[in-house]
Amino acid sequence: MSIVNFSFTKINAEKHSDKLETFESSTDIKISSITKEKFDSQELLKFTFLFDVKYSNLGNILLEGTVLASDSNEKMDALVEKWKKSKAVSELINDDIAHKVVNTILYESNIKCLELAHSLRLPSHINLPLLKKSS
Numbered sequence: 001m002s003i004v005n006f007s008f009t010k011i012n013a014e015k016h017s018d019k020l021e022t023f024e025s026s027t028d029i030k031i032s033s034i035t036k037e038k039f040d041s042q043e044l045l046k047f048t049f050l051f052d053v054k055y056s057n058l059g060n061i062l063l064e065g066t067v068l069a070s071d072s073n074e075k076m077d078a079l080v081e082k083w084k085k086s087k088a089v090s091e092l093i094n095d096d097i098a099h100k101v102v103n104t105i106l107y108e109s110n111i112k113c114l115e116l117a118h119s120l121r122l123p124s125h126i127n128l129p130l131l132k133k134s135s
Contacts, residue, residue, distance in 0.1 A: 001071040001097050003104050004044055010064035013116040017058050025125040028052045029105060031092075032064075034083040036076055045069045045076050047101050051109035053117075053125045061113050061122075067101050 032048040051063040070076075079097055092098035113125055 001069065001075070001100060003067060003069050003100065004039075005068040006065065006104055006108055008063055008065040008108075008112065010062070011112070011116070012062040013059070013120055014061075015059040015120040015122060018121075020058065020123065023056045023058050023123060025053060025055045025123070027125055028054075029089065029102070029109070031083075031089050031102075034080055034098075036080050039068065042070065043073065043076065045071070045079065045097065045101075047105075049105050051105060051113070053113050055122055055125070059120065059122050061116050061125075063109050063112060065105075065109075067104055069097055069101055071097050 028051075030050045030052075032050060033046075034048075035046050036043055037046050038044075045068070047067040047069065049065055049067065051065075053061040075097060079092070079095055082092060082095065086092075089098075089102065093102065110126060116122075117124060
């Protein structure tokens, strides 16, 4: 199983307020579709996804994109059938292909969100390691 391509198709980042008294962020990942498509001479799985970070009243970041993955035809067909029945990411996590794809989406999207949040002076949506003074 391998990831063939990852790309963002939409990037939207907005800052609504500079008031950073308290904030909460929530992150949501959704797989919109999983299809088997032919690219050049190879059949691949195409995952379409949405990655959304909301910063209470401060702003939001929305990323959409696609991941292309390859595996045996039997495994790809089985995953597409599972997807058609459940349409739930939680149902696919134990599948080797879906597991690797979701981790790729999380990795790439979290990095892009950190970059965009930094540019807009929004707080980080994930905990980053920080040095603390000893007392």
